[in-house]
Structure formats: C-alpha cells, structure tokens
Amino acid sequence: xxxxxxxxMSQLFxxxxxxxxxxxxSKGYEYLLRAGYIKQLGAGIFxxxxxxxxxxxxxxxxxxxxxxxIGGQEMLMPVVNTAELWKETGRYFTIDKELSRFKDRxxxxxVLAMTHEEAVxxxxxxxxxxxxxxxxxxxxxxxxxxxxxxxxxxxxxxxEFTMKDSYTFDEDYEGLAKQYAAHYESYFKIFGRxxxxxxxxGSDSGMMGGKxxxxxxxxxxxxxxTIILCGSxxxxxxxxxxxxxxxxxxxxxxxxxxxxxxxxxxxxxALAEFLDIPAKKxxxxxxxxxxxxxxxxxxxxxxIVALIRGDLEAEDxxxxxxxxxxxxxxxxxxxxxxxxxxPGYGSPIGASGCLVIADDSVAGSPNLAAxxxxxxxxxxxxxxxxxxxxxxxxIAGARDGSICxxxxxPMSSSRGIEVGNIFQLGTRYSExxxxxxxxxxxxxxxxxxxxxxxxxxxxxxxxxxxxxxEKGLILPITSAPYQVHLVSLLKDSDVPDLIYHELRRAxxxxxYDDRTESAGVKFxxxxxxxxxxxxxxxxxxxEKECVEISLRGLEGKELISLPNVVSCITAKMYQLKxxxxxxxxxxxxx
RNA sequence: CGGGGCGUAGCCUAGUGGCUAAGGCGCCUGCUUUGGGAGCAGGAGAUCGGAGGUUCAAGUCCUCUCGCCCCGACCA
Numbered sequence: 001x002x003x004x005x006x007x008x009m010s011q012l013f014x015x016x017x018x019x020x021x022x023x024x025x026s027k028g029y030e031y032l033l034r035a036g037y038i039k040q041l042g043a044g045i046f047x048x049x050x051x052x053x054x055x056x057x058x059x060x061x062x063x064x065x066x067x068x069x070i071g072g073q074e075m076l077m078p079v080v081n082t083a084e085l086w087k088e089t090g091r092y093f094t095i096d097k098e099l100s101r102f103k104d105r106x107x108x109x110x111v112l113a114m115t116h117e118e119a120v121x122x123x124x125x126x127x128x129x130x131x132x133x134x135x136x137x138x139x140x141x142x143x144x145x146x147x148x149x150x151x152x153x154x155x156x157x158x159x160e161f162t163m164k165d166s167y168t169f170d171e172d173y174e175g176l177a178k179q180y181a182a183h184y185e186s187y188f189k190i191f192g193r194x195x196x197x198x199x200x201x202g203s204d205s206g207m208m209g210g211k212x213x214x215x216x217x218x219x220x221x222x223x224x225x226t227i228i229l230c231g232s233x234x235x236x237x238x239x240x241x242x243x244x245x246x247x248x249x250x251x252x253x254x255x256x257x258x259x260x261x262x263x264x265x266x267x268x269x270a271l272a273e274f275l276d277i278p279a280k281k282x283x284x285x286x287x288x289x290x291x292x293x294x295x296x297x298x299x300x301x302x303x304i305v306a307l308i309r310g311d312l313e314a315e316d317x318x319x320x321x322x323x324x325x326x327x328x329x330x331x332x333x334x335x336x337x338x339x340x341x342x343p344g345y346g347s348p349i350g351a352s353g354c355l356v357i358a359d360d361s362v363a364g365s366p367n368l369a370a371x372x373x374x375x376x377x378x379x380x381x382x383x384x385x386x387x388x389x390x391x392x393x394x395i396a397g398a399r400d401g402s403i404c405x406x407x408x409x410p411m412s413s414s415r416g417i418e419v420g421n422i423f424q425l426g427t428r429y430s431e432x433x434x435x436x437x438x439x440x441x442x443x444x445x446x447x448x449x450x451x452x453x454x455x456x457x458x459x460x461x462x463x464x465x466x467x468x469x470e471k472g473l474i475l476p477i478t479s480a481p482y483q484v485h486l487v488s489l490l491k492d493s494d495v496p497d498l499i500y501h502e503l504r505r506a507x508x509x510x511x512y513d514d515r516t517e518s519a520g521v522k523f524x525x526x527x528x529x530x531x532x533x534x535x536x537x538x539x540x541x542x543e544k545e546c547v548e549i550s551l552r553g554l555e556g557k558e559l560i561s562l563p564n565v566v567s568c569i570t571a572k573m574y575q576l577k578x579x580x581x582x583x584x585x586x587x588x589x590x
Numbered sequence: 591c592g593g594g595g596c597g598u599a600g601c602c603u604a605g606u607g608g609c610u611a612a613g614g615c616g617c618c619u620g621c622u623u624u625g626g627g628a629g630c631a632g633g634a635g636a637u638c639g640g641a642g643g644u645u646c647a648a649g650u651c652c653u654c655u656c657g658c659c660c661c662g663a664c665c666a
Binding site: 034157522 | 600601603616625626628659660665666
C-alpha cells in the first residue's frame with residue numbers, strides 16, 4: 001500500500017479538543033474524538049478524519065494479509081443491491097426496518113446491503129459450475145448500512161460501518177469445516193496483531209441463519225453482549241446460546257392434577273412459598289408475541305407460551321430460535337387473554353391458538369405447579385405430554401453462577417463487544433439463489449457456504465478502549481496512524497527538519513509537530529494522540545548533539561545521539577512489533 | 591417504538607419574561623514567551639436547532655417539528 005509517510009502537524013486537517021464533547025461516554029471514544037480521529041455526522045454515522053483513516057487502513061492491511069494468507073481473493077461488491085435477491089432468500093420479508101429499502105427512478109425495489117450473502121451467492125452462482133473450482137474464498141472490505149433502532153456508544157454500535165466480510169464455497173461440510181477452522185485461527189492473528197485481546201465464544205447465528213457460529217469478543221464492561229465463561233474447562237458462549245446444567249426433575253409418578261386457590265400469588269417466589277414447595281416444582285410461563293412469515297411471505301403474529309421450570313430463567317434469544325420467529329416481544333394482557341390465558345395465573349393448559357415452547361427441564365420434571373388460567377388459582381401436578389404438549393427445547397438462560405454443563409464447575413459472566421464473527425452457513429443461500437456445482441458424478445449440488453465478518457470501526461474503537469491512560473490513547477504500533485511523533489521545541493534550527501526527512505527516507509511514518517506552540521501544548525497533544533514512539537527535540541539536548549526518545553505510556557526517556565536516531569527508531573519499531581506478535585495465542589477450536 | 595434528558599459561536603458552559611445574549615477554551619493580528627495546556631493588547635465569530643403561538647416584551651412560557659444523548663425494547 002502506498003502511504004504518505006509524513007505529516008506536519010501545522011498542516012493536519014483535524015485538531016485536538018481540550019474538553020470532551022458531551023455524549024462521549026467511554027474513554028476510548030472520548031479520546032478518539034478529542035484526538036481528532038473521528039467526527040460524528042449523525043446518529044450512528046461517523047467520518048474518519050485523516051488520523052482515524054490511517055489507523056483504519058493499518059487495520060485493513062493486517063486483515064488483507066491474513067485473509068490472503070488463507071487463500072482469500074479480494075474483490076468488491078456493491079452497497080446497493082436489487083431487492084429481488086433479498087426477496088429470493090426471504091430476508092427482504094423477515095428483516096424488519098433494519099434493512100433500508102428504496103426505489104430507483106423506475107420504481108424498482110432496491111435495498112442497502114447490510115451484509116453481502118445475497119450478492120456474493122448470486123455472483124458465485126454464475127461463476128462456479130464445477131467441483132474443480134472448489135474450495136474457494138473471496139472477501140471484500142465494504143460499507144454496510146444497518147438502520148439500527150438505537151445506535152450508541154460511539155463507534156461501537158453504528159448504522160453505517162465498514163466491514164470485512166469473507167465468504168467460502170465448498171463441495172461439502174468437511175470442506176466448510178476446514179475453511180471455517182482457517183478463519184477461526186486467522187481471526188486470532190488479526191486481532192492479536194491489532195493488539196486487541198479477544199476470546200472466541202459459541203454464538204447464535206441470528207439473522208444469518210447458519211448452524212455453527214463463533215463470535216470474537218473483546219471483554220469490556222462497556223460491552224453490550226453477555227458472555228458466559230467456565231473458568232474450569234474453558235467453555236465460553238454468548239448468553240444467547242450458552243448452555244448450563246439443570247437439576248434433574250424428581251423421579252416420581254405423575255399425580256392427579258388438581259386446582260388450588262392461590263390468591264394474589266403471581267410470582268414464582270410467592271407461589272412456591274405459599275404452596276411450600278421448592279421453585280423447581282413450578283412451571284413458569286412467559287408470554288411473548290412472535291412475528292412469523294407465512295408461505296406467501298406475509299408476516300403474522302402469534303402468541304408464544306414459553307415454559308421454564310421455576311428455578312431457572314429463560315433466554316429470549318433461545319425462545320425466538322425455538323419458535324422460529326422473525327422477532328419476539330412481550331405480549332400485552334389482552335393478547336394473552338385472547339388465547340384463553342389469565343395473566344399471572346397463566347399456563348398452556350386450556351389455552352388455544354398459541355405456540356407452546358417448553359424447556360426440557362419442564363418436559364422432564366413431573367408434577368409441577370402451573371397457572372390454572374383462572375384468576376387466583378393454580379394447578380398442582382401438571383405434566384408435560386399428559387396435560388399439554390408443545391415443542392421441547394433448551395430455552396434456559398445461563399447466568400453468573402450457573403453450573404457448567406461440560407464439567408460441573410460454576411460459571412461466571414462478563415460483558416463483551418463482538419468484533420468479529422464466523423458462521424457456517426451451509427446451503428441456505430446457495431439453495432435459494434441456485435448456486436450449485438456439478439460434482440465428480442455429474443450431479444448438481446448446492447455449494448456449502450461460510451460467512452465471516454469483522455467490523456473495522458468497532459475494532460478501532462475497541463483498540464482505543466483497551467489502550468489508553470488518563471492522558472489519552474496509547475495505540476499499538478500496528479494500528480497507530482503514525483509510528484513516530486516528532487516534537488520539536490526548537491526554533492531557528494534546521495535540525496528538526498533534517499531528522500524529519502531522514503526518518504522519512506528510512507521509510508518511517510512520522511507525525512511532525514512543527515507548530516509554534518508551547519512545549520506543554522505539544523506534549524499534551526502528543527499524549528492524547530497516542531502515537532507509540534515520541535522523539536523530542538530540545539535545546540539542551542541538541543547542544544549535546546542528542547535527541548530524546550520515549551515510548552508513549554511508559555516511564556523513561558533515552559538520549560540518543562543524532563547519527564543514531566534512525567537506527568534506534570528502527571530498532572524500537574521492531575521491538576514494539578515483536579512484543580505485539582508475541583503477546584497473543586490462538587485459542588483452540590472446541 | 592416506549593421512558594427520560596439536552597439543543598446558546600469550532601468545543602465546554604452561564605443566562606429571574608425586560609437595555610446591545612455572557613464567560614472559559616479554541617481562532618485571527620501584533621509584541622513578548624518556548625521542556626508541561628504562557629503573558630499583554632486588539633479583533634472576528636451566534637438569525638439562542640426550526641416553525642408557529644402567548645405577551646407591550648421570548649434564549650427564557652405554550653404547541654408542533656427536527657436533531658442528538660441516555661435507559662428499555664431491538665440488534666451479525
């Protein structure tokens with residue numbers, strides 16, 4: 001990549017801010033704004049200023065190198081897609097307002113791509129016809145638009161963003177597993193080289209509609225996802241899919257069901273106490289409205305009754321998945337009553353017109369107390385299969401202290417930010433868009449696909465969040481906009497310019513503070529901007545034919561004689577890169 | 591989409607219904623200063639988010655609207 005190696009700060013387009021703009025909640029975001037890396041244009045819409053853009057390009061280059069290393073071919077697909085494609089895969093109908101639609105001048109339906117499965121699959125359908133062309137992998141780095149109902153947290157959750165997305169095409173699932181594993185490892189290298197510690201966690205495939213999926217999480221209190229971790233065996237998963245061990249149900253014969261008066265006992269705690277039974281002898285019912293798509297691609301709503309044993313908590317994402325709903329929301333009392341259910345005393349027994357999802361804990365536990373669908377009454381000894389039926393699934397939410405299903409140790413929870421994800425898509429898109437190939441036997445088969453994303457801006461935001469102190473950013477040399485920040489405190493001297501040009505000739509990227517500002521202003525700005533290597537030129541040291549070199553974020557300064565500046569800086573750069581390369585491990589693929 | 595908050599100069603803020611909208615930072619000019627957010631002097635920059643209304647008088651009160659932030663719903 002051709003990159004301008006130098007910049008005089010007197011010419012720099014952006015400027016630093018002394019005060020944090022209101023609304024900068026996190027330090028990382030505040031410093032990116034104050035240092036002049038980014039600027040907000042609207043809700044969830046940002047410009048990258050020259051400094052931020054350079055950092056993004058550094059990140060891009062790392063991604064390109066790692067994608068190329070596992071056989072990726074870079075390309076570019078359009079942001080605007082014809083709606084036709086999205087109708088064919090159904091996502092035009094199942095995705096709500098997050099997908100922006102518009103018409104072109106002739107009235108054709110168009111969409112702004114949120115991701116590029118449709119575009120790439122349609123392309124592959126034309127390009128791939130034989131098993132001889134497989135496996136293959138393409139990627140691009142492109143703008144996405146998702147009209148998120150609530151952008152927030154600076155660059156963490158935005159509407160317009162740049163994403164690297166790659167797609168793999170294979171003959172079979174074995175091939176997919178290989179490319180998936182290659183991405184799995186490659187992502188650790190990418191985040192590691194960017195200086196961002198991440199963990200890979202099992203995840204929900206959400207709107208992507210795949211099977212196996214992992215998310216790469218940067219653990220941070222400002223994260224919006226909840227991660228469940230087992231410190232003992234290493235199990236990690238997004239809470240949306242995390243599994244936990246559940247107490248087995250009592251081993252007893254089903255008893256006769258009977259109604260008891262339970263006035264005012266509308267919570268599990270109150271009910272269990274009133275009936276003098278443990279919470280695990282109750283079935284808790286949750287009522288949600290699910291939105292579904294019918295065969296004609298029309299949306300309709302249906303009440304979902306989700307049942308979970310009283311000692312456990314339900315996870316909405318699991319309910320949505322088990323119900324195969326496009327989305328779910330809490331149901332109103334009227335909606336609940338319309339299915340013959342009494343809020344507060346509700347159960348699927350006697351209800352009609354609703355979809356019942358029972359957690360396996362409920363299905364496997366006999367004689368649970370449940371609502372009687374009559375105000376003030378509950379039923380004792382309800383039994384799944386005998387008294388009501390429905391879909392059985394794991395809909396329990398793991399939480400802090402839940403027991404690990406693999407090793408039995410208590411698990412903990414942590415907040416995380418998803419900086420990347422990998423999905424085994426399978427044939428969902430290839431089937432709906434007719435992306436097939438002829439195998440060795442001459443048979444037409446759908447291509448088996450994978451999809452893999454990394455949000456660049458979010459990655460930069462996480463790097464800033466991870467690498468700062470009370471004075472500003474301390475960026476890793478691999479993603480800093482420049483490698484060296486040259487601060488001259490001299491006037492009427494041509495030495496600073498000479499050093500500046502010498503560094504440039506050596507291929508070093510230098511931000512040169514040539515302004516006529518006071519020393520304090522320059523030091524403060526340099527600290528804020530977070531470029532890793534600082535060179536300071538002062539009068540006293542210059543009299544000794546020396547300059548001062550320091551590393552941002554570390555105590556200590558070195559005096560280096562003028563002829564040794566370039567070699568010393570080169571060595572420092574090498575050392576900093578090595579430190580980053582040695583600081584990360586690849587977590588084994590479970 | 592529900593709840594809350596905020597819109598006054600590039601940034602941060604002040605401003606009982608009452609005279610020409612105030613201050614700090616930043617910016618411009620000149621002089622001085624140059625190893626930790628300098629000093630002095632002068633200066634530019636605001637239709638107080640927008641529209642309507644109440645009033646003798648609106649930055650301030652009312653209505654509508656637009657925008658942004660936060661909590662929730664939502665979300666690869």
